[in-house]
Amino acid sequence: MQVNAASLLRPLSKAVLCAALLSSLQGCVAIVAAGAVGGAVATADRRSLGAQTEDKAIAVKADVNLGKIVGDAGHVNVNSYNRKVLLTGEVRDEAMKRAVENEVRGISNVDNVMNELAVAGVSSYTSRSSDTLITSKVKLSLADKQTIKATSFKVVTERGNVYLMGLVTQREGNIAADVAKGVSGVMRVVKMFEYISEEDVRSMQARTAQAN
16 A cells, blocks of 8 residues: 655645644754654655765765865855755855855766855854754645655755745746745745646656555
């Protein structure tokens, strides 16, 4: 018997969101619940297995290589999705911003780099904790939306700005962006999707069903 992961996540997300509103431990509840959503993402990813593996390798290589460029003078987050890399965080100056981008572009299998680094002081622990909570709430809200699959999206938050990545249709992308805009604490939503057709989605679903 096959069970749809999204159907299980929606009741869970509703329960967690209600508990979060009633509990003083809102942040902890949302973050733990988002872990359940993250586990489903790993098993229902629209990327090929090869792309998933390469994305992990890209992130590891970038973290190692950027240490010698940024050091303590900045804070850089690297997120790779289907070989497209999103850079967020803070750097000391424009020269460092360019150096970080050039370093990442030189990593094997990187198709494109979206440089959203800010020239600013390093963000505080409080700011990063707030971003983590926002990401969790956005993921839960996406899981609760019945017209899209939360597993199709990657959510990154930096200084209240929410970046949405994924292999999605125009319809799915627009719905997800509207959902994210409605989450408390979100300052801005940036769509960084790789768009596919509805036919592509049906083909992916058919391949997944055959594999199961």
